[in-house]
Structures are given as C-alpha cells and as structure tokens.
Amino acid sequence: MKLVIFTPGVQSSAIGRMTRLVVRALLAQKHHIVVVRTESPHALAREAHDFGCTLLTWMDEAQVYEAIAGADCLVYQIGDNYEFHEGGVAWLQKAPGIVCLHDFFVGHLFWGWAQQRREEANHILTQWYGSKVATDYFNVSDSATFINSTRETAPLTEWISSMATGVITHSNWGCSRVMAACAGPVFVTPLAYDAPGALNSQSECNSDNKLKVLTIGHVNPNKRVESCIQAIASDPLLCKNISYRLVGAILPEVEKRLAELATNSGVELIISNEVDDATLSQAIIEADVISCLRWPSLEAASASAIEAMLYAKATIVTDTGFYKELPDQYVLKVSADNEIEDLRKVFLALQGNRSLSADIGSEAQVWAKETFTAENYAKRLEQAIPVVLRAKVITSAANHFGSIIERWSANPELLGTPDILEPLNIFNTNTIV
Structure with missing residues (x-):
C-alpha cells in the first residue's frame, strides 16, 4: 500500500517517536510511506525523528498534494497540542483520512486552532455542545480551570472524530464520543512504544536502602505530586524510608512550592x-517505583506508564481511563477519591517488602513487551485500511442521498428506508474493536 502519514516529526514529540516505530514496521512489510511533518512553522526547523522514508512538511503544498494523489490512504496522528498538530488539522479538513487519536480531550488543540477562526469555532461548539457552552468556552482564566470546566462538557473529541474516515485509538474509555461523531469504523489497539534504555539494564544497587520513587515528565497538577508528598508525610516510617524524585520540566514557582511542602x-x-x-533513562533505572498518577486523565494511552513497565518498574497509576484498562496484576492502582490513603498503603506495602516492586515490574515488562509493539500496531493499521475504504463508500452514498433529500426538502428519515440501506449492505463490515 501507499500511505501518507501526517505526524509531528520533532524529536521531543512522543507521538513522533511512536509514529517512527510504526513507519519502520510498515516499511519492513514493503509498504510505501510518505511522512508529512505537522508542527507549527516555528517548530519545523527542529531536528526530526529518522522515519527512514520521504519526509515533507505540511507547508510543502504541491508535494503533499502529489503524495496524496498517489496514496491508497491517509493517516493522521492527532494529539492535544496545537504546536505539534497545526498542519494535521489543516490537511484533515481538506483531505480526510484515518485519525490515530492519542487523546480523548483535545481542547488545547481546538483552542489553538480557534484563535484565528473564532466564528467557525463558536459554530462548532454550538453544534456539538449548545449555545451556553459556546458563550462561556473562551472565558477562562487558566489552564487548570479550562480543563476542569470543559473536559466533560466540551472535550472536542467529536470535532476531530467527525472529520475522520475512521479512527484508531488506544483505549476504550472515551470511545462513545468518537463513535457518536465518526461516520466510519472505530478501532482500539495498544499504543506502540519502546524503551531503548531498558535493554540489558539492571537496577542500581540502593546504597542508602531507601525506596526510590520517581515521577517523570512535565510537573503539572494532574501528575499528583502533592498527593505523593502528603502520602509519604502521613507516616513516619515512610518519611524515613522513601526518597522521592521529580525529573521533568517544572516552573520556578511550582518548584518552590513543592520544595517547601x-x-x-x-x-x-x-x-x-x-x-x-x-x-532520564538512568533515573528510571535507579528508581524502584514510578508514579504515573493522572487526575484528571485525558489521554487515550500513557507513554510514560508503558515506558515504566518496559523498564520492569512497579508502576503506580490512578484507577481511571486508560490506566483502569491495564491488568491489575501489572500495575498498582489507586482511587482518585481516596488518593492519599491508597498511596500510603501502596508505599507501606512496597517499603515493607522490597522484592514486591521487582516482582511486579518483571511481570509487567513481559506483558508490555508483547503488547505495545510497532508490529502489532502496523498490523492493525493494515487491517483497518480496507475496512475504512469500504465504509467510505457507504458514507459517500449517504451524503449523496442526503444532499438530494435536502434539496427536495424531504424528511431525512428516508435515508433509513430498506430501499436505500439494503443495496449498501454489500459494502458493510463490522467495526473492529
């Protein structure tokens, strides 16, 4: 097959890293791939992942149009970061294709897109969520307020899904909104990810005998760092026997507040x-436990949780979203409603039985290595493409008949009559989940 894949290419993008793995797996199966970088113009100058194939930027219009004209299918990697996905949204509107949806909340993506398109954005908000949401949507003071006020009422999942000919996503928890908006089939498959630093790595000898707990990535409220500190502080035994480390970007005022706490x-x-x-790899190797707490949880899959398991680390997660779907025996789950007390119990169990974290991590690593592979993801994409193409015939026919009915000012329920539906059954296929 000939595929055009739209994705962030910059090396700081985890989605770009995942796409590189999948592209190389597809190339190994002799598919022809063109990758189109989708970052905002100022980010396109940064060094890209090595995809091993032709690499364009979304602003190279003539070349992108030429690649699209010769392609069997278009694939868009979409997440909740406008800087990384500006070009993906722009081309998705002009040339629909399969969307690989990495987040079930894409409010930040929509916010960035809407800044130069406020009238169109208000129409989309009204269409999906009503006029009250549209009126209040842009009147927020900060990111935390924005997420809390819109993650349930206006996640914009429907906006992206409605433009897709089919969707591939990485957990089930947010699929109801996707399926309500996407006319094509929806597929769920594990995210492809790797951990090169975990190869042949061995945990470091812990000289001070403290349980080493680690949180990685940008330090923001939904990583629940304060809760970890409070859980450790709740028991003198934990204070004495736990060392807690943060590795990731952190604002000075946040660093000061957490250090003081x-x-x-x-x-x-x-x-x-x-x-x-x-x-970072060395920090993960040295850790006994990785905290991958997320509340609220907005992503379809967590690269950091997958990476922690691939490093054979005991991984603490919030019992919600993607993390809830992970098998209980491979991660340590805590409730968002009883977070600090659950964390205290987990820390006490791990501190009291130092082999427990290694045992959980080893079992999780075996499972993760078999589950989150580029080969699995590429195979699912190969399966999805013909299904999406057949479904596209049905949606095109429905759109055609719908336009005729609209011109006649007739009842749209006519589209559901046997005379229209039965001939289209020759293209019908069940959605793969």
Missing part, C-alpha cells in the same frame, strides 16, 4: 528539572 513535611524530595534522554 516537602521540607515542612519532612519528606526527601529531589527535583532534577528537565534532563537529556540518557539522564
């Missing part, structure tokens, strides 16, 4: 800020 609580907190890949 830890000091006042008697908790050992090490804040390493953003580091290079080698240092």
Whole structure:
C-alpha cells in the first residue's frame, strides 16, 4: 500500500517517536510511506525523528498534494497540542483520512486552532455542545480551570472524530464520543512504544536502602505530586524510608512550592528539572517505583506508564481511563477519591517488602513487551485500511442521498428506508474493536 502519514516529526514529540516505530514496521512489510511533518512553522526547523522514508512538511503544498494523489490512504496522528498538530488539522479538513487519536480531550488543540477562526469555532461548539457552552468556552482564566470546566462538557473529541474516515485509538474509555461523531469504523489497539534504555539494564544497587520513587515528565497538577508528598508525610516510617524524585520540566514557582511542602513535611524530595534522554533513562533505572498518577486523565494511552513497565518498574497509576484498562496484576492502582490513603498503603506495602516492586515490574515488562509493539500496531493499521475504504463508500452514498433529500426538502428519515440501506449492505463490515 501507499500511505501518507501526517505526524509531528520533532524529536521531543512522543507521538513522533511512536509514529517512527510504526513507519519502520510498515516499511519492513514493503509498504510505501510518505511522512508529512505537522508542527507549527516555528517548530519545523527542529531536528526530526529518522522515519527512514520521504519526509515533507505540511507547508510543502504541491508535494503533499502529489503524495496524496498517489496514496491508497491517509493517516493522521492527532494529539492535544496545537504546536505539534497545526498542519494535521489543516490537511484533515481538506483531505480526510484515518485519525490515530492519542487523546480523548483535545481542547488545547481546538483552542489553538480557534484563535484565528473564532466564528467557525463558536459554530462548532454550538453544534456539538449548545449555545451556553459556546458563550462561556473562551472565558477562562487558566489552564487548570479550562480543563476542569470543559473536559466533560466540551472535550472536542467529536470535532476531530467527525472529520475522520475512521479512527484508531488506544483505549476504550472515551470511545462513545468518537463513535457518536465518526461516520466510519472505530478501532482500539495498544499504543506502540519502546524503551531503548531498558535493554540489558539492571537496577542500581540502593546504597542508602531507601525506596526510590520517581515521577517523570512535565510537573503539572494532574501528575499528583502533592498527593505523593502528603502520602509519604502521613507516616513516619515512610518519611524515613522513601526518597522521592521529580525529573521533568517544572516552573520556578511550582518548584518552590513543592520544595517547601516537602521540607515542612519532612519528606526527601529531589527535583532534577528537565534532563537529556540518557539522564532520564538512568533515573528510571535507579528508581524502584514510578508514579504515573493522572487526575484528571485525558489521554487515550500513557507513554510514560508503558515506558515504566518496559523498564520492569512497579508502576503506580490512578484507577481511571486508560490506566483502569491495564491488568491489575501489572500495575498498582489507586482511587482518585481516596488518593492519599491508597498511596500510603501502596508505599507501606512496597517499603515493607522490597522484592514486591521487582516482582511486579518483571511481570509487567513481559506483558508490555508483547503488547505495545510497532508490529502489532502496523498490523492493525493494515487491517483497518480496507475496512475504512469500504465504509467510505457507504458514507459517500449517504451524503449523496442526503444532499438530494435536502434539496427536495424531504424528511431525512428516508435515508433509513430498506430501499436505500439494503443495496449498501454489500459494502458493510463490522467495526473492529
């Protein structure tokens, strides 16, 4: 097959990293791939992942149109970051294709897109969520308020899904909105990811015998760092026997507040800020436990949780969203409603039985290596494409008949009559889940 895949290419993009793995798996199966980078113009100058095939930018219009004209199918990798996906949204509107949806909340993506298209954005908000939501949508003071006020009422999942000919996503929890908006089939398959630093790695000898807990990635409220500190502080035994480290970008005011909380609580907190890949890998190797708490949880899959399991680390997750769908025996789940107490119990269990974290991590690693593979993802994409193409015939026919009925000012329920539906059954196929 000939595929055009739209994706962030910059090396700091986890979606770009995942796409590189899948592209190389598809190339190994002799498919012809053209990758189109979708970052905002100022980010296109940054170094890209090595996809091993022709690489264009979304602003190379003539070349992209030429690639599209010769393609069997278009594939869009879409997440909730306008800087990384500006070109993906622009081309998806002009040339629909399969959307690989990485987040079930794409409000930040929509917000960035809407800044130069406010009238169109208000129409979309009204269409999907009503005039009250549209009136209030842009009147928010900060990111946390924005997420909390819109994640249930206006996640914009429907906006992206309605433009897709089919959707591939990575967990089931947000699929109801996708299926309500996408006219084509919807597929669920595990995210493809890797952990090169985990190859042949061995945990470091823990000289001070403390349980080493690690949180990675941008330090923001939904990673629940304060809850981890409070859980450790809730028990003198934990304060004495746990070292908690943060590795990831952190704002100065957040760093100051967390450092003060830890000091006042008697908790050992090490804040390493953003580091290079080698240092991050070493931090994961040295850790006993990785905290991948997320509340609210907005993503279709968590690359950091997958990476932690691939490193054979005991991984703590919130019992919600993607994390809820992970098998209980491979992760340590805590309730968002009883977070600090559940964390305290988990920390006490791990501190009291030092082999427990290694045992959980080893079992999780075996499962993760078999599950989150590029080969599995590429195979599912190969299966999805002919299904989507057949479904496209049905939706095109329905759109054609719908336009005729609209011109006649007739009842749209006519589209549901046997005379129209039965001839289209020759293209019908069940959605793969």
